[in-house]
Amino acid sequence: MNDPDLWQLIHHLRRRALEDIPPDLPAPQREAHLFAAVLSAVPLGVEPDETLAGDLGRGYLSRSEREALEAAIAGYEPAPCSPVPAEPTPAECMARWFDCRAGYTTAHTCLCYEEVIRDGLAAKIVEVGEALKTADGPAVHTLRAMLIALEAVGHWAGRYAGPAREQARGETDRARRDNLLRIAEACERVPMQPARSFHEALQALWLTHVAIGISELSDSSLSLGRADQYLYPLYCADLRRGVPQEQLRGHLRDLWLKLNRFGDPACAVNLGGADGRGGDLYSPLSAMMIDLSLELRLPSPLLAVRVHEHTPPEVFSRYADPDLLSMGQPTFYGEEPCVQAMVCRGLSEPEARRVVMNSCMGLVIPGEEISDMWGGVVNLLLPLELALGGGRPLHHKLPIQTAVRPVETFGDFAQFREQFAAYLQSLITYCVGQNAASTRWMAEHRPNPLLSALTKDCIARGLDRAAGGARYHCVIIEGFGWANAADSLTAIERLVFREQRCGLGDLAQVLRDDFADAEDLHRELLRMPKYGNGHPEADAMARWVTDAFAAAVSAHSADGRYYLPSYHTLTQHVAAGMKTGASADGRRAGEPLGKNAGTMPGRATQGLTGLLLSASAIDQQALSGGQALDISIDPGLVAEQEGRDKFRALLGAYYARGGLQVQVNGVGADDLRAAIADPAAHRDLTVRIAGYSARFITLPAPIQEELVTRLEAGM
Numbered sequence: 163m164n165d166p167d168l169w170q171l172i173h174h175l176r177r178r179a180l181e182d183i184p185p186d187l188p189a190p191q192r193e194a195h196l197f198a199a200v201l202s203a204v205p206l207g208v209e210p211d212e213t214l215a216g217d218l219g220r221g222y223l224s225r226s227e228r229e230a231l232e233a234a235i236a237g238y239e240p241a242p243c244s245p246v247p248a249e250p251t252p253a254e255c256m257a258r259w260f261d262c263r264a265g266y267t268t269a270h271t272c273l274c275y276e277e278v279i280r281d282g283l284a285a286k287i288v289e290v291g292e293a294l295k296t297a298d299g300p301a302v303h304t305l306r307a308m309l310i311a312l313e314a315v316g317h318w319a320g321r322y323a324g325p326a327r328e329q330a331r332g333e334t335d336r337a338r339r340d341n342l343l344r345i346a347e348a349c350e351r352v353p354m355q356p357a358r359s360f361h362e363a364l365q366a367l368w369l370t371h372v373a374i375g376i377s378e379l380s381d382s383s384l385s386l387g388r389a390d391q392y393l394y395p396l397y398c399a400d401l402r403r404g405v406p407q408e409q410l411r412g413h414l415r416d417l418w419l420k421l422n423r424f425g426d427p428a429c430a431v432n433l434g435g436a437d438g439r440g441g442d443l444y445s446p447l448s449a450m451m452i453d454l455s456l457e458l459r460l461p462s463p464l465l466a467v468r469v470h471e472h473t474p475p476e477v478f479s480r481y482a483d484p485d486l487l488s489m490g491q492p493t494f495y496g497e498e499p500c501v502q503a504m505v506c507r508g509l510s511e512p513e514a515r516r517v518v519m520n521s522c523m524g525l526v527i528p529g530e531e532i533s534d535m536w537g538g539v540v541n542l543l544l545p546l547e548l549a550l551g552g553g554r555p556l557h558h559k560l561p562i563q564t565a566v567r568p569v570e571t572f573g574d575f576a577q578f579r580e581q582f583a584a585y586l587q588s589l590i591t592y593c594v595g596q597n598a599a600s601t602r603w604m605a606e607h608r609p610n611p612l613l614s615a616l617t618k619d620c621i622a623r624g625l626d627r628a629a630g631g632a633r634y635h636c637v638i639i640e641g642f643g644w645a646n647a648a649d650s651l652t653a654i655e656r657l658v659f660r661e662q663r664c665g666l667g668d669l670a671q672v673l674r675d676d677f678a679d680a681e682d683l684h685r686e687l688l689r690m691p692k693y694g695n696g697h698p699e700a701d702a703m704a705r706w707v708t709d710a711f712a713a714a715v716s717a718h719s720a721d722g723r724y725y726l727p728s729y730h731t732l733t734q735h736v737a738a739g740m741k742t743g744a745s746a747d748g749r750r751a752g753e754p755l756g757k758n759a760g761t762m763p764g765r766a767t768q769g770l771t772g773l774l775l776s777a778s779a780i781d782q783q784a785l786s787g788g789q790a791l792d793i794s795i796d797p798g799l800v801a802e803q804e805g806r807d808k809f810r811a812l813l814g815a816y817y818a819r820g821g822l823q824v825q826v827n828g829v830g831a832d833d834l835r836a837a838i839a840d841p842a843a844h845r846d847l848t849v850r851i852a853g854y855s856a857r858f859i860t861l862p863a864p865i866q867e868e869l870v871t872r873l874e875a876g877m
Contacts, residue, residue, distance in 0.1 A: 164423040165219025172376060174235045175200045188300070190307035190626060194611040197377055198314035204376075208326045208345060210338055212416040213361065215322035215345050216368045217423070222325075252561035253596060259558040261642060261738040262589055264538035264596035266604045266628065269382040271374060272430075272520050273616055274529025276392035278370050279363045282355040286615050287312050293621050301624025304631075307611035308621065315353065315373045315612065322349040322369075360396045360405070361413050367393075368417060370616075372424055377612040383521035383535070385430040386463065387528045390448040397447050411450055418454050418463065427461035427856055428521035434477060435468030436497050438515055442470070444477045456485055461848055461855045465492035466519035468500075469813060475806075482806045484797035487828025490850030493790070494824045495519050496817030503786040503822060507636075507724060523730055523758075523788040523823055524638070530618040531634035532627055534601070535730075535787075538593030538639040541738055542647040542711065543745050543755070545585035549578060550670040550746075553585075557674065557743045564588050569666040575659040578666070579651060579706070587714045590639060594718045594725060597637055605629035635723045638787035639715045640730050642738045645693045645756035648704040649747035649765075653690040655703075673744045676751040688748035694766035696775035705780045712784040728787030731757050733865045740864075754868050758825075759791040763871045770795075770812065778819035790823040791816075792850070794873045797828040825850050831873040834858060838866060 165171055179199030183192055207222035208215050220228050250258065257263035290308045297305055323346040330342035344361065351358075352366035367386065375381040400410055421429050433451060434444040455465055467481045481492055503525060504514035513527065520526045526533045547555045553566035564585060572578045609626035618633040625631030657664050664683065677684040691700040708727075715727040731738075739754040749755075749762065756762050759777045766773045770793060777791045799805045813824060827850045837844035841859040849858045849869060858866065 164217055165221060168219050168424075169379070169381075170235060171220060171231075172200055172204065172379070174231075174238065175203050177238065179203075188303040188307075189607055190304045190609045190611050191310065193609055194307035194310035194314070197311050197612060198317075200376060201314050201318035201373070202321075206321060206325070208322060208329060208342065210329055210333070210342060212419065213341055213345065213413050214365050214368055214416045214420060215326060215349050216365075216372055216420060218372075255558075255561040256592070259741065260544050260555065260560075261539060261541045261734075261741050262544060262593065264593035264600070264639075265536075266597065266600040267534050267536040268378045269375075269380040269384060270520060270522060270524060270533045270535040271378065271383075271613065272385040272387050272518055272526050272528045272533070273370065273374060274618075275367050275370065275387060275389070277529060278353050278616070279357045279366050279392060279396075282353060282357075282366075283312050283315060283370075284354045286621070289621050290615060293624060297624050304609070304611070304614070304624050304626055305621070307609070308615035311377065311612035312615055315370070318373065319349045319353060319369050322346075357396060360393065360400045360410050363393055363396045364413050364417050368420055374613060374616075375425060377610050381425040383428040384425055385428075385518070385521045387430075387518040387520075388432045388435070390431070390433055390445060390451055391435075391443060394445055394447045411454070414450060415454055415458070418458055418460065421462045422460045425462065427464065429463045430466045430493075430519055430521045431463040432519050433465055433467045433481075433492070434473065436470040436472065440472045442473055442477060443468075444474070444480075449480065452480055452483070452486070455489070455491060456483070459489055459846060459848065461490075461857065464521060464855060466495055467492045468495050468497045468519065469810075469817065470497035471814070473810075475803075475810070478810045479803065479806050482800045482809055484801050484828060487795060487797050487800065487826055489848045490827060490829075490855035493519070493523070493850075494813055494826065496813075496821055496823070499783060499817055499820050499822050500525055502820075503783040503788075506783045507726065507786040508719075519823075520788070522732065523728075523790045523825075525786060525788045525822075526636070527634060529616060530632070531636055532617070532632045534597070534635075534637045536640065537597045537637035537725075538590070539642060539734075539738075540586070540589050540593055540639065540711075541642045541742060541755075542586065542707070543643040543650070543742055545582050545589060546647050546650055546745070547673075547743070548585040549582045550666060550673070556670060562592055569670070572666065575655045578654065578659070582647075582651070583710045583714070586710060587717075590711075590714045591718070593639060594637075601628055601637075630722065633722075636726055636787070637723065638726045638728050638730070640728050640787075641711050642729075642731055642735060643742065643745075643755040644707055644711065644729055645704065645761045645765075646745050646747050646749055648707040649690065649692050649700065649761075650745050651707065652692075652700050652703045653687050653746050653748075656690060657686065669746060673746065676744045684748060687746060690747070692747070692761065692765045692767075694761035694773050694776045695768040696772040696779075701776050701779035704776065708780040708784065712781070716784075726787035727785050729759050729785060729789055730787065731755070733861075733868075736864050736868050757792055757872070759789050763868075763874070774812065774816045774821070775819075778816055778821045782820050782822045785822070788822065790825045791821065792825050792827070792872070794827040794829075796830070827869075827873060829873070831870050834866065834870045834873065838870070 176196050204218050205222040206218040294305045326342045326346035330339045333339040348362045348365040352362045353370045357363040357366050433448045501514045504517050518528050552568045605628040614620040614627040617627045620631030623631045672680045691697040693700045693704045712727040715725050718725040735755040735757045743751045782789050837847050847858045
């Protein structure tokens with residue numbers, strides 16, 4: 163039982179605790195004390211029919227306590243805000259008009275849970291204590307804050323033992339009493355001490371997982387990494403000790419239930435993969451995780467399956483189970499291309515093989531990095547508008563300065579395309595600067611002592627993770643509308659420069675007018691070669707755009723901070739399209755942009771083969787922020803082994819050509835239309851959105867309609 167308004171409660175507890183903290187306390191220690199205060203005051207309880215503790219919220223208060231708390235929260239009056247400026251800031255204008263924005267984003271975190279389970283947080287306390295012996299200056303404040311935060315987790319875990327033992331004393335059912343006592347014993351030990359059993363490992367994992375979310379003030383996209391690997395030794399040890407498999411399954415089932423009560427549906431759990439010598443790592447625990455997902459049919463966790471050349475056919479058949487596909491599960495990752503993407507990022511091969519597939523399609527090294535998943539967003543149709551408009555957008559006024567170059571000065575297409583690249587570089591530089599400023603503010607004013615203590619090198623450096631403490635600080639810059647921009651450039655090269663059937667100025671005016679009185683030109687633009695069909699000309703342009711984008715982003719990497727390019731959009735390509743005027747690929751104003759590594763609905767007319775050929779024609783390994791391609795497939799096509807073998811061969815060819823990830827929807831457009839017409843009868847219908855799955859009827863209407871349109875177009 164978790165409070166649906168948990169974050170409102172946590173912020174209230176932080177505000178209340180802040181009243182008792184000296185105003186001159188250094189920021190790291192202030193944040194550590196606030197974190198500890200929340201953990202010591204948040205209402206918690208134990209569900210007697212579950213085997214893991216870790217629930218919290220107002221539901222565990224008495225009625226009078228709950229009413230008093232709700233009155234206090236309702237009576238909170240925020241401090242007066244500073245006067246709202248008469249005009250929006252340049253950053254607000256860039257985001258509002260052009261969907262070009264940047265800032266530090268929390269969450270998207272994947273700890274090294276293996277280390278927590280193996281060593282316990284007490285080992286981190288010892289490590290911090292040793293570092294304090296030689297620390298000086300600000301590092302002392304940071305390290306002391308880490309101690310406060312780590313110890314707070316131990317006290318909080320111990321709090322669960324109280325209600326568990328209290329319930330056990332009044333319990334007449336022996337099995338329930340034994341379960342409650344097992345919970346109490348586990349919470350008195352983990353996550354501070356090493357886990358001794360599969361149950362204690364899951365309990366340590368869950369409590370640490372929730373504590374990290376509270377420390378980040380966000381439960382978004384917190385992933386568990388290679389859980390089927392680091393949990394497997396204790397799973398096997400329990401079986402050898404005679405613990406019934408069904409009991410172990412019950413523990414894991416309760417973890418799955420809790421993942422759907424705390425956090426969003428983007429919690430990724432990796433399954434299988436290669437061992438570095440060609441062997442497959444799929445295990446009975448991997449199989450159990452799939453079975454539970456099929457049984458419970460819940461959006462979370464997101465199963466991230468790692469496919470490689472030697473994945474056994476019977477294992478791939480489990481991954482391609484039609485029932486799984488009908489739930490928007492799993493995500494298919496190519497093991498080897500993902501490893502090579504990490505090498506492209508700058509890691510050595512052994513380091514790269516520690517990669518895990520994170521939520522929202524990210525690639526991370528667990529417990530060693532910040533993954534600033536939305537560090538920046540650039541709409542690639544904006545630099546194209548600037549090139550067409552002589553340095554000015556076709557709509558609105560650009561609030562930042564860029565070079566001005568009249569369209570009359572372009573002697574050939576190469577000059578026009580290079581000017582597009584120059585404007586793209588300027589916009590990326592703007593986003594990088596905005597992100598850096600936001601990151602500095604976070605490090606100075608809202609450090610995270612707990613997460614820093616659990617991120618590699620922060621203790622040794624005596625620095626918060628956002629202040630340069632993390633071994634790897636990765637900032638992902640997302641490119642929206644890139645396929646639209648590539649198709650637009652293809653059309654401009656043909657119609658304007660090669661065939662000279664239209665001038666740049668005339669085309670710009672047609673786009674400003676959203677093709678009014680220019681239907682012939684609109685049809686001509688739609689007939690131009692399009693990315694998504696395996697067309698050499700369109701795919702070559704898509705690769706050029708990708709290379710230009712990747713080079714402009716990665717050029718900013720320095721001093722342990724990696725700027726990583728990605729075409730990750732989630733559902734935001736719909737909202738971004740609403741802000742964007744017509745484009746030279748034939749897209750009308752307000753229509754959605756292309757999604758992820760794919761294209762717009764209706765553009766890919768050559769089936770899955772054409773789409774996969776195009777998507778693998780770009781250098782995805784340069785997109786080491788992680789990159790997905792969305793496809794739809796009729797579950798009936800993989801109902802028999804022959805169909806699964808063909809699907810495996812299709813994915814194998816894609817990964818051999820460098821593709822990173824494929825996300826599959828196994829539901830039909832008719833099913834979604836029926837759900838729109840009768841939501842009550844389709845409450846459990848689950849679809850793959852992007853880096854997560856969700857109940858279809860909970861999605862906003864524009865997202866529903868866009869997804870239906872994609873499925874109708876075979877995407």
